[in-house]
Amino acid sequence: MKRMGVGVSFGKILFKNPNIWIGKNTTVLPSFGKRVEETNLSALFGAKKMEGEAGNFRDSLSKTPPAMSAPYEVLLYYKYARLEDPDAYAADHRRLCGDLELRGRILIAKEGINGTVSGTKENCRKYRESLDSDPLMQEIAWKIDPEEGHVFPKLSIKVRDEVVTLELGEEDFNPLDLTATHLKPAEWREAMKEDNVVLLDARNDYEWEIGRFEGALLPDVPSFRDLPKWVRDHREELDGKKILTYCTGGIRCEKFSGFLLQEGFKEVYQLDGGIVSYGKDEEVKGGGYEGECYVFDERLSVPVNRTEGAKVVSSCRHCGMPGVRYRNCAWMPCNAQFLLCEDCEDAMGRYCAKVCKEVDLMSRAAVVGI
DSSP: OEEOSSOEEETTEEEOOTTOEEOSSEEEETTTTEEEEOOOHHHHHSSOOOGGGGSOOOSSTTOOOOOTTOSEEEEEEEEEOOOSOHHHHHHHHHHHHHHTTOEEEEEEETTEEEEEEEEEHHHHHHHHHHHHTSTTTTTOOOEEEEESSOSSSSEEEEEOSOSSOOOOGGGOOOTTTSOOEEEOHHHHHHHTTSTTEEEEEOSOHHHHTSEEETTOBOOOOSSGGGHHHHHHHTGGGTTTSEEEEEOSSSHHHHHHHHHHHHTTOSOEEEETTHHHHHHHOTTTTTTTEEEEEEOSSTTOEEEOOOSTTOOOOOBOTTTOOBOOOEEEOSSTTTOOEEEOOHHHHHHHOSOSSHHHHHHHHHHHHHHHHO
């Protein structure tokens, strides 16, 4: 792969921009960290991919969530276990989910299962009962949200080396053997007030951009696997501190908190059940959390703070207007999710940056001229 600092040719148009890298079948935008495989011109420059249309971020925190009587449910769950044959377990799981007409994303590995699915209330109940009756899966802490319909387009069940990818190599471990002390929401709220405490967000940067705990340390990392290096590079900010780490539903912190203990940090704690459980707790009501919580389905975010202190912390990339309205960049090779207000979309189009708009318009013109 080589850097094209002079120009990149699209059809009959030469586009000059130093921020685009071109390989034989790959385009990479370093500034957005995106990699796409180019298949053909119509796929690359044709109809716009409208991923955001099915589940755009709400424009404020005021939208009323679905009532508990809604006909569907969304389940978020995980369980660290010891699966001798993850492929066989995945095959059985596909049959179970198919029979129950569930949709969602499920990862299975020797170390356990990590899933989020949607389905009718009745079928979600049957799914929970099936897993709860499995000796390997007992005591799953289910997070349940009511919903009006499916929040996933299809069912995906994959076998992986890890249920969350930290890539520790030979230093890898199962959280059944090493993980930090869990704090219930009320305990977490009190611990936040202590001196010499640091709250450490264990999520990706695009997740905490729309919501995080007040005063938390926010690692600028695009993926979970980048956290170990970040910790080692920023050790001075953590040494001697009581570390409180959190994530969406708790699964990443099971592994990440164990990594912190493995690195020699003495006082490490994790939020039991993650942000989602914290927001559902009737005692704390999400207090101390700012913004919303990013989720990996068509909803894209869910509210957390149910107190009078709830506020928006994210803003439009272009004008800075507060909001939680996400869109996908209209230039398909980028397709980055970014915050965009309606006024800027009307004025500038659905582009995350000027370079994307320029190359998209010029490439379309080049295709027309072929």
